[in-house]
Amino acid sequence: MDERPAPDWLGDVTLGVEAWAGKVEPAPSVEPSSRRRSDDVSRPARSRRRKSRGADPAPKKAPKGDSKSDPEPDQEAIARKILLDTLTGQARSRKELADKLAKKEIPDDLATRLLDRFEEVGLVDDEAFAKAWIASRQPGKGLARRALAQELRRKGIDDEVAREALDEIDPDDEREAARVLVRRKLRSLERFDDQTKTRRLVGMLARKGYGAGVAFGIVRDELALADEDDAGGLMSESDL
Template identity: 65%
Template sequence: MSLHEDRPAPAWAGDVSLGVDAWTRRSTASEPEAGDETRRGTSRRSSGGRRTGRRPSSRATPPPEDEATQVPHADPESVARKILLDQLTGQPRTRGELQAKLAKKLVPDDVATRLLDRFEEVGLIDDEAFARLWIGSRQPGKGLARRALAQELRRKGIDDEVAREALDEIDPADEEHAARLLVRKKLRTLSRVDDQTATRRLVGMLARKGYGSGMAFSVVRDELRSADREGPEAPGA
């Protein structure tokens, strides 16, 4: 008698497909959980030894953006208004200067034009007043003549017509007086040079200040004579 004669036959005996199913279920129950496989980077194998799972991707999924830390884009008009107010704090500016500043900050042209027009309407930008103030400080303070002042106003972005109206307010007598003061101050440093050299330097200085040759030679001649030095001959004399 066989040792196995008293052992009951399994339920799947005689049916190969049932046997395979029973073996597969036992094998599956003994394997680790799917989450453990993912963490360990392993893969399951089928009954035939083939890999049936995928190796987890090494590319991590980025976390969602935190909406609380997101900053909305600034309004271009608000940015431009702040730039203008900062520029006008403490000193006046011309429209041309402010427009160049906005362009440098990449403010859209339509926004810049709208704000500059508004600032002019309320008096925060006034090129006419700026021109008069500029002349009032540079003409007596630096002794600049009309031509030099016109060049400075043009560099400031002042319209030529606006500048001309402001320059016409300069009294010719004040302009000549400013030239004489410049010559007297410079002449004190030219005591050791001859009259011809002194004349050349003085006329050149006045030319750089914007004075015409006629006024320059006239003022230099008078001031040299007042200092008991020989004055120059005016051009064409």
């Protein structure tokens, strides 16, 4: 009997059918080495090109507050604006303006130069300021010369300048302002006796800058007028 080598699929029906039908799986294809090398080389190159085409990193910003990059502020312009803003709507004495600039850390030499210039053009005038201050405080608040002098001194007005402005106050106007104050205050003191009224009214005038002699004289006169008015009112009622 002719002995032949047994096929590989012997004993396996599935392999035998596939062999009979001629179904043999092709061997796996192997890419040429040159192609693999070109792909291997080109792949990282393409990756590098993609990275190079990416967005450029954001430029570094200079840190805030860097004195080398920030422009120096114009101190003179700042000082001028401070002065103009402070003078808007209300007159100010030179001392008030100087204190404002010092608070804003404006150098003394620059502040002096600007205040001198503002005086030259009439924007700073202590004489005019003193007169305007007296005109508003004397009739409105009923302040006497002594109280007004203290206020002007606190505003930095020179004593000589203040004295000249205070000398323009009419003594009659000063006494009339005191009388108006006493009459207003008397309305709230009706339940007190004359001694208590006198003490409180004189104390009020003293705080307004009136001397003791002037204050007592005005209070005495106003209390006498008030008593006459009360007496006249009672008499008219009895006549009815």
